[in-house]
Amino acid sequence: MESLIILVVLTTLGYAFGSVIERRHFASIIAREHLLRNIMCFSARTPPSDIGPVDSQLVGGNVVISIDYFKLIAAALRGLIGGRVSAYETLVERARREAILRMKVAAQDLGATQIFNVKLETASIYNGYQQQTGSVEVYAYGTALIPHTS
Amino acid sequence: MFITNIEAVPGKRITQHLGMVQGNTVRAKHAGRDIMAGLKNIFGGELxxxxxxxxxxxxxxxxxxxxxxxxxxxxxxxxxxxxxxxISAGAAELFAYGTAVVLE
Structure with a gap:
């Protein structure tokens, strides 16, 4: 009985705080994406040959985002019946968009306008106990092209 | 030292390929950080x-x-x-690899 009460309390706390944090994070991501829209990302492997004189440098950004207790329970229940685990979909989406934004900020600091060969790498970080996914790390990297100012 | 993840360097010519180079590191979690991470696992958010x-x-x-x-x-x-x-519950390996070249 006690463990059931703890479970219910943790799930409620996870839902209450987790959904607020997620909503705020998405609002901040959308606002910053708008500010950084002048820096273009391409997954093309090489820049076009007529790009002009540029310097290039590797830039990257990473973020580790934790699940909340509600997501953990929701995903565990979803695991019983199968189908879309939307609790995790939004988690990974937040992490990817945040990592791309941090990469763009690094590129902006160098005065770059384009990033080529953008690669995204996702890794899950496990909790020791029971090996459940505790958090997800996304690293975004690419080659920033910095136009010559002269 | 010039580092890039595209195959050619714009505006420079590669004169020599020297083969693959690599670097890795295995890191374990910090116990203090892990307690904070345990709390964050309930509420969510960035670690x-x-x-x-x-x-x-x-x-x-x-x-x-x-x-x-x-x-x-x-x-x-x-x-x-x-x-x-x-690698295990408390440790992760980070690995970087690429092709070493000589640019003119």
Whole structure:
């Protein structure tokens, strides 16, 4: 009985705080994406040959985002019946968009306008106990092209 | 030392390929950071301690790769890739690899 009460309390706390944090994070991501829209990302492997004189440098950004207790329970229940685990979909989406934004900020600091060969790498970080996914790390990297100012 | 993840360097010519170079590091979690992470696992949100830990680890893997490239006389590493793997519950390996080249 006690463990059931703890479970219910943790799930409620996870839902209450987790959904607020997620909503705020998405609002901040959308606002910053708008500010950084002048820096273009391409997954093309090489820049076009007529790009002009540029310097290039590797830039990257990473973020580790934790699940909340509600997501953990929701995903565990979803695991019983199968189908879309939307609790995790939004988690990974937040992490990817945040990592791309941090990469763009690094590129902006160098005065770059384009990033080529953008690669995204996702890794899950496990909790020791029971090996459940505790958090997800996304690293975004690419080659920033910095136009010559002269 | 010039590092890029595309195959050619715009405006420069590759005169010599020296083969693959690599660097890795295995990092374990910090116990203090882990307590904070345990709390964050209930409420959600970013784990800043882990973000920093992985950034440092990736910098170290890159530095080791660069060291190896310098040792064989390269002045650039092209086509760099990163890879992450969880080795055990508390540790992760960060791995960087690329092609060492000589640019004119």
């Amino acid at each position: 800043k301690g882990y973000t920093e830990l992985l950034t440092e680890a990736r910098e170290e893997a890159t530095a080791r790769m660069v060291q190896q490239a310098q040792a064989i006389g390269a002045n650039a590493v092209i086509n760099v890739r990163y890879s992450t793997s969880s």
